[in-house]
Amino acid sequence: MLKILVKKQIKELFSAYFFDSKKKKMRSKATIALYFLLFFGIIFGIFGDFIYSLASKLDVLFTMDLDWFYFVITGMCAITFSFFLAAFSTYSSVYEAKDNDLLLSMPIPVKYILISRIISVYGMCLFYSLPITITSSIVYLKSKDFAPFICLSCLIWAFVVSVISFLLSTILGYIIAKISSLVKKKKLVNMLFSLAFICLYYFVNFRLNKIVNSIISNAIVYGNSIKDKGLTIYLFGRIACGDLDAIFGYSIACLGLLLFVYRVMTRSFGRLLVSTGKQAHIEYKEKKVAAKSQFMALLSKEFSRFASSPQYMLNCGMGVFLMPIMAVFIFIKGAKLQEALMKEGVGLPFTVMAIGVICILSTMNDMVAPSISLEGKAFWICRSLPVSPKLIIRAKLAMQLILTIIPLALVSVSSCIVFDCGFWDKFLIILIPIIYSVFNSLFDLRMAFYKPDFNWTNEIYPIKQSLSVFVSLFGGWIYVAAFIGLYSFAYQFISQLLYSALFMALTLVLILILTLWLEKVAVKRFEEL
Amino acid sequence: MLKIEHLTKKYSDKKAVDDLTLQIKSGEIYGFIGHNGAGKTTTLRSVVGIQQFDEGTITIDGHSIIDEPIVCKKMLAYIPDNPDLYEFMSGIQYLNFVADIYEVDSNLRAERIKKYADSLEISKDLAQPISAYSHGMKQKLAIVSAWLHDPKLIIMDEPFVGLDPKASHILKGMMREVCDNGGAIFFSTHVLEVAEKLCDKVAIIKAGKLIRMGSMEEVKGDDTLEEVFLELEGE
Numbered sequence: 014m015l016k017i018l019v020k021k022q023i024k025e026l027f028s029a030y031f032f033d034s035k036k037k038k039m040r041s042k043a044t045i046a047l048y049f050l051l052f053f054g055i056i057f058g059i060f061g062d063f064i065y066s067l068a069s070k071l072d073v074l075f076t077m078d079l080d081w082f083y084f085v086i087t088g089m090c091a092i093t094f095s096f097f098l099a100a101f102s103t104y105s106s107v108y109e110a111k112d113n114d115l116l117l118s119m120p121i122p123v124k125y126i127l128i129s130r131i132i133s134v135y136g137m138c139l140f141y142s143l144p145i146t147i148t149s150s151i152v153y154l155k156s157k158d159f160a161p162f163i164c165l166s167c168l169i170w171a172f173v174v175s176v177i178s179f180l181l182s183t184i185l186g187y188i189i190a191k192i193s194s195l196v197k198k199k200k201l202v203n204m205l206f207s208l209a210f211i212c213l214y215y216f217v218n219f220r221l222n223k224i225v226n227s228i229i230s231n232a233i234v235y236g237n238s239i240k241d242k243g244l245t246i247y248l249f250g251r252i253a254c255g256d257l258d259a260i261f262g263y264s265i266a267c268l269g270l271l272l273f274v275y276r277v278m279t280r281s282f283g284r285l286l287v288s289t290g291k292q293a294h295i296e297y298k299e300k301k302v303a304a305k306s307q308f309m310a311l312l313s314k315e316f317s318r319f320a321s322s323p324q325y326m327l328n329c330g331m332g333v334f335l336m337p338i339m340a341v342f343i344f345i346k347g348a349k350l351q352e353a354l355m356k357e358g359v360g361l362p363f364t365v366m367a368i369g370v371i372c373i374l375s376t377m378n379d380m381v382a383p384s385i386s387l388e389g390k391a392f393w394i395c396r397s398l399p400v401s402p403k404l405i406i407r408a409k410l411a412m413q414l415i416l417t418i419i420p421l422a423l424v425s426v427s428s429c430i431v432f433d434c435g436f437w438d439k440f441l442i443i444l445i446p447i448i449y450s451v452f453n454s455l456f457d458l459r460m461a462f463y464k465p466d467f468n469w470t471n472e473i474y475p476i477k478q479s480l481s482v483f484v485s486l487f488g489g490w491i492y493v494a495a496f497i498g499l500y501s502f503a504y505q506f507i508s509q510l511l512y513s514a515l516f517m518a519l520t521l522v523l524i525l526i527l528t529l530w531l532e533k534v535a536v537k538r539f540e541e542l
Numbered sequence: 543m544l545k546i547e548h549l550t551k552k553y554s555d556k557k558a559v560d561d562l563t564l565q566i567k568s569g570e571i572y573g574f575i576g577h578n579g580a581g582k583t584t585t586l587r588s589v590v591g592i593q594q595f596d597e598g599t600i601t602i603d604g605h606s607i608i609d610e611p612i613v614c615k616k617m618l619a620y621i622p623d624n625p626d627l628y629e630f631m632s633g634i635q636y637l638n639f640v641a642d643i644y645e646v647d648s649n650l651r652a653e654r655i656k657k658y659a660d661s662l663e664i665s666k667d668l669a670q671p672i673s674a675y676s677h678g679m680k681q682k683l684a685i686v687s688a689w690l691h692d693p694k695l696i697i698m699d700e701p702f703v704g705l706d707p708k709a710s711h712i713l714k715g716m717m718r719e720v721c722d723n724g725g726a727i728f729f730s731t732h733v734l735e736v737a738e739k740l741c742d743k744v745a746i747i748k749a750g751k752l753i754r755m756g757s758m759e760e761v762k763g764d765d766t767l768e769e770v771f772l773e774l775e776g777e
C-alpha cells in the first residue's frame with residue numbers, strides 16, 4: 014500500500030516527465046530517463062559553476078588542515094539552500110494536498126499517507142542539496158589522493174546534509190500547520206512565515222561573500238572556537254573527512270531525530286488534517302459594484318488569484334517584493350554598490366553589469382508561466398465565457414507586465430539617480446530592463462502553453478515543480494548571463510553602449526517573434542487545451 | 543434555438559458521440575438521458591464550445607459555435623457536472639466577474655443577484671470564499687451565475703446533483719420561467735422522475751448514438767420513463 018502511495022506521489026511530482034499530455038500516453042522509459050538527465054544537467058550546469066567557484070575559494074582551508082571547516086561551510090550552504098527551496102512547499106504538500114480527504118476516507122493507515130507525503134519532501138531536499146554537496150565534494154577530492162573511504166564519507170556527509178535539511182523543512186511545516194489550526198487567517202500565517210524566511214535567506218545570501226572572506230581570513234580563530242565550543246558542528250564537518258566517530262554519531266543522531274519527528278508528526282497528522290480551524294463567517298452586505306470591462310474583469314481575476322496564494326506570490330512573484338527594496342537600497346548605498354559591481358565585473362563595464370543585474374532581478378517574476386495550469390479544474394469557465402482566448406491570454410500577460418515593470422522602473426530610476434554614468438548609459442539602464450521584462454513575460458507565457466497540467470492536487474506542483482516554470486526561470490537567467498558573459502569576448506571590438514543597443518535590438522526581434530506566436534498560434538493552442 | 547446535426551466526436555478510435563442530430567426549440571425543456579459514459583457530457587461540452595468535435599455542425603439561433611463562438615456563448619449559459627469554480631474568489635466576486643464578462647450593467651446585476659441568491663438562500667454566504675462552500679452551495683452559485691445574463695439557452699450537466707430538495711424545487715421553477723420567457727433548456731440527468739415531470743422533450747443516448755427522441759408522450763407512451771429507459775438499455 015505504501016509503495017502505491019509513494020508511486021502516486023512521485024508520479025504527481027514529475028507528471029510531465031512520465032506522461033505526454035499532448036499524445037495522452039505514458040512516455041517510454043528512455044524518454045523519462047532522458048528528461049531526468051536533462052533536468053539534472055540544467056541544475057548542475059547552472060549552479061555547478063557558482064558552487065565550484067565558491068568551493069574553490071574555500072580550498073585554502075585544506076592547506077590550513079581545516080578540511081572539516083570547509084565541509085561545515087559548504088554543508089551549511091547546502092542546508093540553507095535546500096531548506097529554503099523545500100520549506101515553502103512542505104506545509105502545502107503535506108497538509109494541504111487536495112487528495113488528503115480522499116485518502117483519509119480510504120482504509121489507509123494515516124502513517125502511510127504521511128510517509129508518502131514526506132518522502133516527496135525528502136526528495137526535494139536531496140535534489141536541491143545535491144548540486145552543492147556533490148560539487149564541493151569533487152573540489153575536495155580533487156585536492157586529495159584518491160581514497161575510496163573518503164569518497165564514501167563524502168557521500169555519507171551529503172546524505173546527512175539532505176536529512177538535516179529535510180528535518181528542518183518538516184519541522185517548519187509542522188509548526189505552520191499547528192499555528193494555522195489555531196488561527197483564523199491560515200494563509201496569512203503561511204505568508205508571514207515564508208516572508209520572514211525569505212528575508213533571512215536573502216540577508217545571508219547578500220552577505221555571503223563578506224562572510225566567506227571573513228571566514229577565510231580568520232579561519233584558524235573560528236576553527237579553534239568551533240572545536241572548543243561547538244563540538245556538534247565540528248563533527249558535522251568531520252563526517253566527510255572520514256572520521257568514524259562523527260559518521261556513527263551523526264548517523265545515529267539523524268536516525269533518532271528522524272524517528273522522533275516521525276512520531277510527533279504521525280500523532281498529530283490526522284488531527285491536523287481534519288481540523289477545521291477557527292473560521293470566521295463574513296456576512297454579505299449588499300452594495301453596488303461598478304461594472305468593469307471584460308479585460309479588466311479578467312485582469313482582476315488574475316490579480317485575485319495571485320494575491321490569494323502565498324505560494325504563488327512567493328515562488329513566482331518575489332520580484333514584486335524585492336525590486337522596491339532594491340530600489341531603496343540602491344538609493345541609499347548606490348555608490349558602494351557601483352564600486353562592488355565594478356570589482357565583481359572583472360573588467361566588464363558598469364553599464365553592462367547594471368543592466369544585467371536589473372534584468373536578473375526582473376526574472377524573479379514568472380507568474381504567467383504557471384497561470385494556465387493554475388486554471389485547474391475551473392478551466393471550463395474560461396472556455397465557456399464569451400470572450401476571445403486572446404483576451405484571456407493578454408490579461409495573464411498584463412498581470413506579469415504590471416507587476417514587473419512598475420517595480421523594475423523604480424530600480425532603474427533609482428539607479429540612474431545614484432549611479433555615476435553618462436546620459437546614454439542611464440537611458441539604456443532604464444530602457445533595456447523594461448524591454449527585457451516584456452520579452453521575459455512573453456517567453457514565460459510561451460512556456461505556460463508547454464504541457465499545462467489541469468489535474469494537480471496541490472497548486473504547488475504547477476507553481477513550483479512544473480517544467481514550464483523551471484524553463485521560464487532559468488531561461489531568463491541564461492539569456493541575461495549570455496548578455497553579460499558574451500561581452501567579455503566582445504569588448505575588444507565594440508563599445509558597451511553599442512553592445513547594449515544590439516542586445517536591445519535582438520530582444521525586440523524576439524519580442525516580435527513571440528508576439529506573432531501569441532497572435533497566431535497561442536489562441537489555437539488555447540482552444541485545443 | 544439549438545440545432546445539432548450529425549455530431550461525431552472520437553477519442554482515439556472510439557466514437558464517444560456518433561452522428562447525433564437533434565433540435566431544441568424556444569420554450570422547450572429538453573432532457574438528455576443515458577448511462578454513464580454514453581456521451582452526454584461530451585455532447586453538452588461540444589454545444590457549449592469547450593470541446594472540439596470531429597464532424598457535424600452545432601448552431602445556436604442560427605450561429606455556428608465553431609465560426610461564431612463568442613456570439614453563441616453570449617446567448618448561452620453552462621453549468622458543468624462538477625461546479626469547480628474559482629476558489630480564490632468570494633461568491634460575490636465570482637458573480638461580479640461573470641456579470642462583467644457578460645456585460646451586465648450594475649443595476650441589473652444587483653437586482654438579479656438579489657433575486658436568485660435570495661431564492662436559493664445563499665445571499666448571506668456571498669462574502670465567503672468559494673473554497674469554504676459545500677458542493678451544494680457551489681452548485682447554487684453556479685446556477686445564480688448562469689442566470690445572471692438572462693441567457694436564451696441554458697445547458698446543464700446533472701444540475702440537481704448536490705442540491706437540497708428545496709433548491710431542486712426552486713431550480714425547476716427557474717427552468718420553467720426561462721422557457722416561458724422564450725428561452726430553452728438542455729440538460730442531462732439520471733433522475734428519471736424529474737425528467738419525466740419537467741421535460742417537454744427527451745432524448746436517450748446509448749454508446750454515443752441517439753436511440754430515441756421526441757416529446758415525453760412519444761418517447762414513453764403509456765409506460766414510465768424509467769421503464770422505457772431500462773428496456774432500451776437492455777436491447
